[in-house]
Each structure stands twice: as structure tokens, then as C-alpha cells.
Amino acid sequence: MIPFLSWVALFLLVVSCGGLLLARRRSWRVAWLFVLYLPFAWLLTQVWPPLMAVLRLFTGWIVVASIGIALQSAHGGETHDAPFGPDTAFFYLQSLALVIAIGVGATRPFSSLLNAPAPLVIASVTLLGSGILLFGFNPTAFPYLLGILLFVNGFELLYAMIESSAFLLFLLTALNLLAGLAIAYHLAEPAPRRDEL
Amino acid sequence: MTAAHLWVFLPILLGMLTFLFQSARGLYRWGTLIALGLAFLAWFVPLDTPMRLAGISLKISSTFELLGRSLVFDKQMNAVLVLLYGISAVWFYGLRSVPQAREILPWGLLFNGLLVTLLTVRPFLYAAIVLEALGFLLVFLIRPPAKSVLRFLAHQTLAFPLLLLAASLGTEGTFFSDPQRGPLALALLGVGLALSAGLFPFHTWMPLLGAELHPYLAAFLLWLLPFSTLLFLSGFIERFLVFAALRLPVMLQVSGMLMALVGSGGMLVERHWGRALGYAVMVETGYALLALSLGDEGASLMLASLLPRSLAFVLWGFALSILYRRSAGLEQNVLEGMGHRLPFAAVALMLAILSVAGFPMLAAFPWRLSLWEGLSNHSLTLGFLFLLSLLGVFGHGLRTFHTLFSRPEGWRIEETLTELILLSLGTFGMALLGLFPQMVGVLLGK
Numbered sequence: 060m061i062p063f064l065s066w067v068a069l070f071l072l073v074v075s076c077g078g079l080l081l082a083r084r085r086s087w088r089v090a091w092l093f094v095l096y097l098p099f100a101w102l103l104t105q106v107w108p109p110l111m112a113v114l115r116l117f118t119g120w121i122v123v124a125s126i127g128i129a130l131q132s133a134h135g136g137e138t139h140d141a142p143f144g145p146d147t148a149f150f151y152l153q154s155l156a157l158v159i160a161i162g163v164g165a166t167r168p169f170s171s172l173l174n175a176p177a178p179l180v181i182a183s184v185t186l187l188g189s190g191i192l193l194f195g196f197n198p199t200a201f202p203y204l205l206g207i208l209l210f211v212n213g214f215e216l217l218y219a220m221i222e223s224s225a226f227l228l229f230l231l232t233a234l235n236l237l238a239g240l241a242i243a244y245h246l247a248e249p250a251p252r253r254d255e256l
Numbered sequence: 257m258t259a260a261h262l263w264v265f266l267p268i269l270l271g272m273l274t275f276l277f278q279s280a281r282g283l284y285r286w287g288t289l290i291a292l293g294l295a296f297l298a299w300f301v302p303l304d305t306p307m308r309l310a311g312i313s314l315k316i317s318s319t320f321e322l323l324g325r326s327l328v329f330d331k332q333m334n335a336v337l338v339l340l341y342g343i344s345a346v347w348f349y350g351l352r353s354v355p356q357a358r359e360i361l362p363w364g365l366l367f368n369g370l371l372v373t374l375l376t377v378r379p380f381l382y383a384a385i386v387l388e389a390l391g392f393l394l395v396f397l398i399r400p401p402a403k404s405v406l407r408f409l410a411h412q413t414l415a416f417p418l419l420l421l422a423a424s425l426g427t428e429g430t431f432f433s434d435p436q437r438g439p440l441a442l443a444l445l446g447v448g449l450a451l452s453a454g455l456f457p458f459h460t461w462m463p464l465l466g467a468e469l470h471p472y473l474a475a476f477l478l479w480l481l482p483f484s485t486l487l488f489l490s491g492f493i494e495r496f497l498v499f500a501a502l503r504l505p506v507m508l509q510v511s512g513m514l515m516a517l518v519g520s521g522g523m524l525v526e527r528h529w530g531r532a533l534g535y536a537v538m539v540e541t542g543y544a545l546l547a548l549s550l551g552d553e554g555a556s557l558m559l560a561s562l563l564p565r566s567l568a569f570v571l572w573g574f575a576l577s578i579l580y581r582r583s584a585g586l587e588q589n590v591l592e593g594m595g596h597r598l599p600f601a602a603v604a605l606m607l608a609i610l611s612v613a614g615f616p617m618l619a620a621f622p623w624r625l626s627l628w629e630g631l632s633n634h635s636l637t638l639g640f641l642f643l644l645s646l647l648g649v650f651g652h653g654l655r656t657f658h659t660l661f662s663r664p665e666g667w668r669i670e671e672t673l674t675e676l677i678l679l680s681l682g683t684f685g686m687a688l689l690g691l692f693p694q695m696v697g698v699l700l701g702k
Contacts, residue, residue: 187417194410200401207413211388214417221424226323230385234392241395 065105065178068098072182073159076189079209080151085130085201085246092205093123099212102182106175106219111228115215118232122208122239129243151192158188175220186213204242211238259303259329260320260376263294263337264369271365278362284351287361291345291368298337303329327376335559336375336487343566344368347476350570353675354577357472363397364476371484375491381423383488384416387452390484394477404464408481411451411458418448419492446507449492453485454541456514463522463534471530471580475573478537479566486544490555493548505549509634512545513641520648524655527588529579532652533572536612539649540565543627546642550630557626560696564619564689568611571682575605578675588659595660597670602660604679609656611686613649619686622693 071094078091096119103112162184166177186209193206215231270290277283301307303318318329329337344364351358367390374386391409395401422444451458462482466474493504519538526532547558576586578601584590595602607618614624624646632639671679689695 194406200395200406203406203410204395204401207409210413214420217417218420218424221421224324226325226382229323230382234385234389237389237392241392244396245399245401 062176062178065102065176068101069178069182069185070098072098072102073155073185076185076209077152077155079205080155080189080192081148086127088202088205089123089127089130092126093120095212096120096123098182099186099216102179102216103219105179107223107228111223111225114228115232118235119212122235125239125243126246129246133246154192155185155189158185158192161188169217169220173220175217179216179220183213183216186210186216189213200245201242204238204245208235208238208242211235257314258317258320258327259333260327260372262297262301262316263329263341263372264320264327264376266369267294267341267365267372268369271362271369274362274365278358283358283361284348287348287351287365288345290365291341291348295338295341295345298334298341303334325382326378327373328378329376332559333372333376337372339562339566340368340371340483343479343563343570346567346570347479350472350574350678353672353678354470354472354574354581356581357470357476357577359397360473360476363393364480366393367480367484371480371487374484375487379423380491381420383491384419384423384448384452387484387488388412388416390481398469398473402465402468404461404468407461407464408454411454411461415448415451418444419452422448445492449489450511453489454482454538455511455545456518456538459515459518459538459541462537463526463531466530466532466534466537467528467586469530471533471576471586472573474530475533475569475576478534479569479573482537482541483562483566486541486558490544490548490558494555505551508545508549509631509638512542512549513638513645515539515542515545516645517542517641517648520645520652523652524648526652529576529586529588529591529656533569533576536572536609536649536652537569539612539645542645543624546631546638547627550627550634554627554630557623557630561620561623561627563696564611564623564686567619567682567685567689568608571604571679571686572608574678574682575601575608578671578679579605582670588655592659593661593663593665595657596663596665597668599667599669600671600676600679604683605660606653606657607683607686609649609653611690613653614646615650615653617687617690619689621690 075091075095075098079088079095082088082091096116099119100112100116103115107115159181162181165184166175166180169175169180170177190206190208190210190213193209194203195206197203197206211231211234218227267290274283274287301316303316306313306315308314320327347364348361351361370386370390370393374383374390377383377386388409391405391412394405394408398405422441425441425444449455454462462478465477468474469477516539519535519540519542522535523532523539526535544558544561547554547561550557578598579591579594580586582598583594611618611620614621614628628639628642631642669676
């Protein structure tokens with residue numbers, strides 16, 4: 060039952076990553092990010108105590124909420140981001156498939172090195188790859204920072220197999236919140252400086 | 257009370273409080289006093305030693321524990337604290353004449369707190385996460401985020417998984433005891449450190465930062481960020497690698513020399529002076545790597561040379577921002593003849609460049625000489641290439657001189673009195689450190 064659910068979680072995570080890569084509207088990207096944290100947290104429960112995974116899920120959703128609120132207040136969620144690289148859905152789907160293939164290929168060495176469950180390794184590599192695709196092919200700051208956040212999340216999943224200390228959770232939670240706030244701050248309209256009024 | 261309360265949490269808290277009063281006049285004074293106070297405390301207050309202060313017995317512990325991990329202040333940290341907060345005080349005081357860059361004050365205090373965390377956190381591998389956090393904080397400082405800042409953040413993001421994975425493959429001191437994991441760990445570590453410290457070919461954010469931001473802000477960040485990453489790199493090497501093994505000195509020499517040569521070449525041909533400042537930081541980073549390649553003695557040399565290096569960049573940034581305010585930009589063609597209108601700023605800029613070039617009687621000269629001697633003892637080719645890189649920086653200095661004083665115009669002094677005093681003090685400091693290099697040891701508390 061549990062291994063089956065991990066594969067379901069992996070499927071949901073891959074779909075969310077695809078959604079994040081293919082969506083152009085920022086509001087859709089935020090929605091996909093919200094969905095992504097569910098399978099992410101489920102996969103974390105494979106190596107972390109459930110309470111830590113739940114904490115991580117709520118941190119993720121706080122990040123999404125802060126980005127969503129900033130987006131809504133600034134642009135009404137209607138802004139689009141055009142990548143400077145290939146702008147076809149086919150390219151991104153192809154790249155995502157390649158990333159997943161790399162993830163599948165990485166399961167054997169990681170399983171022998173870290174005794175890691177296969178869905179966790181594939182999910183981690185998928186997040187890392189999607190992050191690189193997002194920040195590698197987008198000149199605008201929003202998808203760029205979103206890509207960096209995905210990359211950090213991908214590594215979190217991988218590193219969770221190595222360490223599950225409260226201090227690490229504290230550091231990674233702080234890092235995620237900081238990333239979320241940075242994205243939200245970037246989206247919000249800048250207040251005029253006193254000397255410019 | 258612990259040292260972390262004083263030099264980590266207090267500056268972070270004060271930095272956050274300063275955001276509330278960011279527009280207040282004269283805020284630079286408070287920032288300067290705070291930074292100076294913290295530097296003096298680091299100089300005078302002994303750690304783990306009971307003392308009596310106004311009838312109260314007080315002991316500042318060197319260790320702070322949090323969730324089973326700790327922040328540990330060793331003896332070497334005192335010198336870093338004096339240097340970091342002392343030089344920050346100089347940067348903050350400079351805001352008196354450059355109010356456009358006043359964001360430096362709250363963010364500077366915050367970054368300093370984080371930087372101290374980065375250098376004291378144990379196990380040391382968590383420092384990579386702190387460095388990543390510093391990258392995210394830069395997005396708050398520069399709005400909209402500049403390309404260079406995003407690039408710096410991307411490099412740190414790519415570096416921290418590699419460093420954490422590498423560090424998790426072994427413990428401090430016994431890193432390469434496992435022959436099977438050793439090469440993998442070395443590969444991860446090499447790429448991770450190169451990305452993190454902005455080594456060639458991951459250096460592009462440095463000149464870009466110099467071109468994109470206000471010169472004072474750019475100079476501050478170009479001082480602080482490589483300062484953090486270099487100390488991080490040196491700490492990593494010290495803790496995780498058996499120095500003589502794995503051809504580490506050779507790798508540091510190749511990487512350092514590449515940085516120095518590419519940087520000085522860039523300075524020689526660059527026509528935007530903000531970007532040239534970025535290349536100068538590359539050169540300095542290269543020299544720091546070359547110093548680290550000389551072993552324990554080189555590590556002390558690197559630490560001691562941070563003071564003249566810092567002073568040169570403060571003066572460089574300050575002089576550039578004075579020129580920038582009176583001209584339409586930092587391109588060479590718009591700065592032609594500015595030396596006749598702003599002679600003090602022009603001379604200060606020249607001296608800062610010449611100090612980086614290791615010109616005699618200027619702050620960096622004794623340290624350049626020691627480094628040249630160490631490198632030449634090791635290999636004559638390295639010594640020759642080192643001189644070649646100095647020539648590139650010197651060439652930029654000559655071109656700067658020619659540009660600033662090229663047009664025959666009447667002499668005027670357009671600097672304000674405050675600017676004149678600050679420029680003169682900076683120049684005096686550079687000469688003093690060049691003539692009496694032993695002062696560095698005294699200032700950093702041996």
C-alpha cells in the first residue's frame with residue numbers, strides 16, 4: 060500500500076512539475092506549486108518522521124500563500140512570463156522526460172549509496188531538473204526565483220535521505236520561507252522612497 | 257551571554273530595527289557607532305574568561321547551542337570580527353556623503369550577522385545553507401533583482417547541494433579516508449567551492465555587479481560577498497582536506513592564477529570602470545587563492561591581507577561614487593578630464609588601483625611582496641605570471657590616470673569638505689598600512 064502511494068505521489072509531483080514548466084500565467088504556476096507540496100511532503104514521510112514532513116508541508120503552503128497574496132495584490136494574477144529559450148510545450152515535455160529518465164537512471168547508484176527508495180530519488184531529480192529548466196530558460200525574475208525554489212526543494216528531498224535532524228529542518232524551513240518572501244517581495248509593488256515623494 | 261548573542265543576533269536585530277528608521281537623517285552615525293562598538297568588543301573582550309564590569313561578574317561564552325548544533329567562536333574569529341565590523345563602520349560612515357546607497361546600513365548589519373554565522377556554525381557544512389540564504393537576501397536589497405544578483409544566487413544554489421553532499425561523505429579531518437568515496441567527494445567539493453567562491457569560470461557575476469549597481473553599493477557587495485565566500489572556502493579547506501594530499505596546492509595555484517590573469521586582463525581592456533572594479537575583485541580573489549596554496553603560512557597571509565584589500569575597496573568605491581555623481585556614468589569617455597574638477601577623488605581612485613597592483617608604500621605592497629616571494633620559491637613560472645597579473649592592474653591604473661587628467665582644463669576642487677576629509681583619511685590609511693605593515697597584526701589583535 061505504502062510503496063504504491065509513493066508512486067502515486069511521484070506521478071502527482073511529475074504532473075505538478077510539468078504544470079509549472081508549461082504554465083505561462085503566474086497564477087497557474089502558483090496553483091501548481093500548491094499542488095506540488097502535497098506529494099513532496101508524502102515522499103518526505105518515507106525518510107522523515109511524519110510530524111517533520113507535516114511541518115514541511117505547511118512551510119511550503121505558507122510560501123505559496125505569500126507568493127499568491129503578493130501576486131494578487133500586484134497584478135491580479137494575470138501576468139505572463141515569456142521564456143527566452145524554446146517556447147514550445149513540446150520542448151519542455153521532452154526535457155522533463157529526459158530529466159525523469161536521468162532520475163530513473165540515478166535510482167540504482169543512490170539506492171546502493173544511500174539506501175534510498177526509488178520514487179524519492181526520481182522525485183528529487185525531477186525537481187532539481189525542473190528547477191534548472193525554469194531558471195535556465197527564463198530571463199524574468201519570477202520564474203527564475205521559482206526555479207531556484209524548486210531546485211532547493213529537490214535537494215531537500217535528496218538530503219532528507221542522509222539527515223533528518225531538527226536543526227536541518229529548521230535551516231531548510233527558514234531557507235524556504237526566505238525564498239518565498241523574496242519572490243513575494245519581488246512581485247509586490249515597490250513603495251516610493253521618502254525622498255522620492 | 258554568548259559571543260553569538262553579541263556578534264550574530266545583536267547586529268541582525270539592530271539591522272532589522274534600522275529598517276524602521278531607514279529614512280532618518282544621520283542614521284549613518286548610529287550604524288557607524290554600532291559597527292565600531294562591535295569591532296571594539298571583539299578586540300577587547302576575551303571569550304570564556306570571567307570579568308568584572310561595573311561590579312557585575314560577566315563571562316562571554318564562545319559557544320552557542322541550538323537544536324544540538326552550535327556556533328563556535330575560535331581564536332581566529334576575533335581577528336575576522338575586528339576586521340568585518342571595523343571595515344563595515346568605515347563603509348557606514350561613507351554613507352554621509354553617499355546617501356543614495358543608504359540601504360547598505362540595515363542590510364550590512366544583517367549580512368554581517370549572517371556572515372559570522374556562516375563562519376562559526378558547526379558542523380561546518382551548514383555554512384553552505386547560510387550562504388544560500390545570503391543570496392536570497394540580496395533579492396530584497398536590489399529591486400528589481402539585478403542580473404548579477406540572480407546569477408550569484410543561482411551559483412550559490414547550484415553549489416550548496418554539492419558541498420552538503422560532499423561533506424556528508426566524510427567527517428571533518430577524515431574526509432578522504434575512504435578510497436572509494438574520496439574521488440567523488442573531491443569532484444563534488446571542487447565544483448561546489450568554485451561555484452560558491454565565484455572562481456573561474458563562475459566569476460561572471462562580479463564584473464556584471466559592478467556595471468549594474470550604484471558604485472558604492474557595488475563596491476560594498478563586491479567587498480562583502482567575496483570576503484564571505486573566501487573565508488568560507490578557507491574554512492572548508494582547513495577542516496575537510498588534508499592539505500598536502502590530492503594535489504590541492506596545485507589546484508589552488510592554477511585556479512588562483514587563472515582568476516588573477518583573467519581579472520587583470522579584463523581590467524586592462526575594460527572601458528566601464530564599475531566593471532573594472534568587478535575584475536579587480538577577481539584579481540584579489542585570485543591572490544587570496546594563491547596565498548592559500550602556500551599552506552598554513554599562506555592562510556595567515558591571506559587573512560592579514562584582507563585589511564589592505566578592504567581599505568582599497570572602500571576608497572575605490574567611495575572615489576568612484578563621487579565621480580559617478582558628477583558625471584553621466586562610469587564609462588571611460590564620460591569621465592575624461594574629471595580629475596581637473598575632482599582631483600582628490602581622482603588621486604584616491606588612482607591610489608586604490610595602485611594598491612591592488614602592489615605599488616610600493618601603499619597598503620597591499622608588503623603582502624604582495626610576501627606572496628610573490630612565496631610563489632617564486634615554489635615556482636619561478638608562478639612568480640613571473642604573478643608579476644604579469646600585477647602589470648595588468650597597473651596598466652588599468654595608468655589608463656585611469658590618463659583619462660582623468662587628459663583634457664587640459666583649469667583646476668577646481670568640487671568635492672565637498674566631508675568628501676575631502678574622508679578621501680584624505682582613506683589615502684592616509686593606505687599609506688600608513690603600506691609603511692607600517694606590522695600595524696595589521698596589531699589591529700587584528702595578533
